[in-house]
Amino acid sequence: MGKKSDEVFGISNTILPDSYVDRGALDTEIGQQINRKVHLAIRGASKTGKTWLRQRLAPNSIVIQCRLGKSIEDIYKEALGQLDIRLVTNSTKGRELTGTVEAESEFGINLIGKVKAKLNLGTKASSAVSSTHLKQNVEDLKFIAELILESGRRLVIEDFHYLSHDEREHLAFDLKALWDLGVFVIVIGVWSDNNLLLNINTDLSGRVREASVSWSDPDLHQVLRNGANALNIIFNADVAKELVRISYGNVGILQRLTLDVLDRTQIFERQHSLVRVDNIETVRDAALFYAEELNSVYQSFAQNVSKGIRTRRGSTGIYAHAMAVVLTCDDSQLLKGVPLDDIFRIAHEREPRIQKGNLRIALGNIERLQVDDAGRGLVLSFADGKVRVVDHQLLLYRAFTTVEWPWDDIVRQSKEGGEDYEATSTQLLWQDN
Structure with missing residues (x-):
């Protein structure tokens, strides 16, 4: 039996080497840094292959997954736990x-x-x-x-973005101490601003290198070509172009869609003779199926945000207007980042009583509004004065479904409740119960 299609394409917790692509020698660049006496920070949107990259370049690491509420103390406990200590x-x-x-x-x-x-x-x-x-x-x-050093394994901290601001700061300062002790850490996560760790702790200058994991359209086309060669198939130019277009620069989305297209084309393993994949309707069908599957994900997102908004007494409308503005921005704006000034301009047109300072504080809380009790579900981030989409699946979801977000209903309810949009900074700031 030949190589199976899901051994070449699809979402996987391990590397699928037949469709793996080194983006502009990124593997080589990061591989060089891993062998140097520096910490390595790998950033990129969700499902861009950060973990695959780490698995390829730093196997057998001590890997810690961060979640909302996790402390640096917890990280050390889990790291030593993997060493039976x-x-x-x-x-x-x-x-x-x-x-x-x-x-x-x-x-x-x-x-x-x-x-x-x-x-x-x-x-x-x-x-x-x-x-x-x-x-x-x-x-x-x-x-x-010394225990980590003696183990001969590299410490990897994944999903760094789920740590609270205080714990991020704590880790950034511990990284300086760990560097002094000869322990070089790989930090992986979703953030937008360049050199985040260095910005938190300037003492890390020269001690941390940052690499951004992103995908260009040519990179994604190369993924398709590599995988197609392994299965002895060829993607029609229109099919390949559409797959790349609706992947929104995200290799995870591309991998998932491509496997679904092959399933609909009845290609489940390597073909004995060259087969052409040329039915573009299979791409649309795969996208519709994917979007339908994502419905529960984004309904949960909407529910989590709505629940959080409704607990912000005196500022419910500010949050709701902000979400309404952000989620009506086009794909390119959300990928590049929607500036605070643009959000304020539109939100102020919707509700003149919204103040820019309060809007800034509200946007600073949007990450906390989204995640569930286990600290999962980040879709949007706010950094460098911009809101960006970090889960590119959202763009596919809204492109292939009719989405009814609850923000306008919340705005209406806040008006009926007599909200005056004069919330104080204290009311806007997030306070854990």
């Missing part, structure tokens, strides 16, 4: 980290033992040793860093 922290003061590490397997025992020997730490009254148990006090980040 349990970290128990004491009450922390500021950014100081103290506690104990305790081995949970023979591997963990050996790792702690090697680090103790390296740091010339003898067995103290606070340490216990047996064939199945080893416990060691941790006075600062150094012992944790």
